[in-house]
Amino acid sequence: MTKFPENFFWGGATAANQYEGGYNEGGRGLAATDVTTGATKDSPRRRTYILPDGTTGATSKVGERIPEQARSAILDGYYYPNHTGTDFYHHYQEDIALFAEMGFKMFRMSIAWPRIYPHGNDPEPNPEGIAFYHKVFDELRKYKIEPLVTISHYDDPLTLEEELGGWENRRTIEYYERYCQTLFKEYQDDVQYWLTFNEINSATMISSFIPDYPKELDRAGYRVLHNKFVASAKVTQYAHTHYPKLKIGCMIAGLFSYPLTCDPKDVLANQQKMQNYFYYAGDVMVRGTYPAFAKKMWRQLGLDEAFFQQDTDILKAGRVDFFSYSYYSTSCHTTHEGAKKDGGGNLSLGYYNEYIPYSEWGWGMDPDGLRISLNEIYDRYQVPIMVVENGLGAVDKLENGQVHDPYRIDYMRAHVQAMAQAIDDGVDLIAYTPWGCIDLVSASTGEMRKRYGMIYVDLNDQGQGTLDRFRKDSFYWYKKCIESNGEDLD
Numbered sequence: 001m002t003k004f005p006e007n008f009f010w011g012g013a014t015a016a017n018q019y020e021g022g023y024n025e026g027g028r029g030l031a032a033t034d035v036t037t038g039a040t041k042d043s044p045r046r047r048t049y050i051l052p053d054g055t056t057g058a059t060s061k062v063g064e065r066i067p068e069q070a071r072s073a074i075l076d077g078y079y080y081p082n083h084t085g086t087d088f089y090h091h092y093q094e095d096i097a098l099f100a101e102m103g104f105k106m107f108r109m110s111i112a113w114p115r116i117y118p119h120g121n122d123p124e125p126n127p128e129g130i131a132f133y134h135k136v137f138d139e140l141r142k143y144k145i146e147p148l149v150t151i152s153h154y155d156d157p158l159t160l161e162e163e164l165g166g167w168e169n170r171r172t173i174e175y176y177e178r179y180c181q182t183l184f185k186e187y188q189d190d191v192q193y194w195l196t197f198n199e200i201n202s203a204t205m206i207s208s209f210i211p212d213y214p215k216e217l218d219r220a221g222y223r224v225l226h227n228k229f230v231a232s233a234k235v236t237q238y239a240h241t242h243y244p245k246l247k248i249g250c251m252i253a254g255l256f257s258y259p260l261t262c263d264p265k266d267v268l269a270n271q272q273k274m275q276n277y278f279y280y281a282g283d284v285m286v287r288g289t290y291p292a293f294a295k296k297m298w299r300q301l302g303l304d305e306a307f308f309q310q311d312t313d314i315l316k317a318g319r320v321d322f323f324s325y326s327y328y329s330t331s332c333h334t335t336h337e338g339a340k341k342d343g344g345g346n347l348s349l350g351y352y353n354e355y356i357p358y359s360e361w362g363w364g365m366d367p368d369g370l371r372i373s374l375n376e377i378y379d380r381y382q383v384p385i386m387v388v389e390n391g392l393g394a395v396d397k398l399e400n401g402q403v404h405d406p407y408r409i410d411y412m413r414a415h416v417q418a419m420a421q422a423i424d425d426g427v428d429l430i431a432y433t434p435w436g437c438i439d440l441v442s443a444s445t446g447e448m449r450k451r452y453g454m455i456y457v458d459l460n461d462q463g464q465g466t467l468d469r470f471r472k473d474s475f476y477w478y479k480k481c482i483e484s485n486g487e488d489l490d
């Protein structure tokens with residue numbers, strides 16, 4: 001079996017909105033996730049709001065916007081799981097000690113923008129927020145764990161979204177730049193590796209789940225994505241100029257897919273999906289320029305090419321240093337009538353693949369797909385790669401302080417083997433940070449019962465529990481995997 005390189009970054013990944021909690025402590029402002037309820041895989045998360053006349057309400061389907069006159073609001077009678085997450089805010093010392101016990105070399109976390117700039121456009125950063133992350137980084141340093149920090153992971157300040165129109169307004173780029181400049185200045189000695197946006201390509205994905213998604217909202221998604229590319233490029237260039245030792249990466253949702261059949265029409269359909277859903281973002285962020293196929297896409301969507309070509313120099317000057325992506329599952333695409341739809345993996349919806357098993361949440365499990373994707377990405381971009389999310393969301397049972405999770409170990413073992421094979425193929429893979437290394441709130445459903453962690457957190461979907469932490473069987477398995485640098489996978 002191929003050896004993982006020495007200094008390989010074994011670790012785990014989290015995000016503030018799903019993990020940190022303390023939503024109303026330390027001067028933190030609100031994010032959209034704070035006004036979004038819990039749900040299940042069969043019922044959508046809902047955004048709650050209040051109208052000027054005092055009536056209240058909640059959205060009823062994914063992608064639905066709140067009424068024009070309404071303001072998002074936290075309402076009585078609803079449960080908001082992200083308010084607590086799994087309470088890293090009050091448990092960071094205990095949790096980091098557990099990560100160190102597993103042998104982590106890297107810990108992926110995000111900084112909550114509303115903890116640093118509570119409204120996004122405040123004149124000064126919030127000192128309590130700044131101090132909190134200093135304490136976290138000090139704790140990581142104690143155990144020689146390298147932080148990998150996502151600057152924006154699904155928790156933009158709500159004020160920016162509601163008062164400025166969020167990323168559709170280019171002033172948001174300036175507020176983001178200021179936020180990043182604050183972070184680089186404050187934490188330049190603590191954090192070397194940064195990711196500008198989590199799953200940046202998710203900005204244009206909603207239309208793929210909702211068949212009648214309004215065309216204008218779809219078009220807006222592409223403009224939002226462009227503004228985020230510009231923001232990312234600007235801060236990447238800024239970091240390169242002012243803090244040359246910092247490394248900035250992209251983070252793209254790994255929406256990999258196959259043609260369902262070898263019908264060339266299916267192959268073409270799949271190629272177009274891959275271009276649109278994945279390479280569109282990768283090409284801009286790594287190559288610094290829109291790919292050739294973009295022009296036709298804009299034309300077909302009724303978008304004005306000039307809008308996308310106005311920042312050519314900025315995109316070119318702000319190319320990232322490394323590539324990172326999330327990888328959970330794959331899907332298939334076809335032009336054939338009557339094919340069976342799959343349950344939808346991470347941000348994707350396609351057709352059922354008879355060659356792979358599916359999780360309880362309908363996500364296809366495909367370790368070979370990880371190897372394939374690593375090869376594809378490396379062939380195309382030739383920059384170091386990090387797999388910064390991967391894992392199995394499953395229901396775990398805590399009994400007598402123990403959790404037996406052989407299904408998670410099987411999933412992880414197969415994916416670690418696939419990474420070893422990709423390294424053997426020649427891929428420059430430098431990090432693996434499986435998702436939700438400690439249980440946290442699911443992004444898509446807001447559930448706690450969909451657990452990814454190797455550390456169990458006692459909290460249920462009604463917000464009840466002690467928040468105590470327990471080592472699962474996978475904790476000991478991963479510890480052994482790290483200790484042996486990926487060789488002992490039994």
Ligand code: BG6
Binds near residue numbers: 444
């Ligand atoms: C990725 C996100 O899309 O997938 C995470 O970056 C998310 O925030 C993860 O939690 C798993 O998805 P889910 O919906 O199972 O939590």
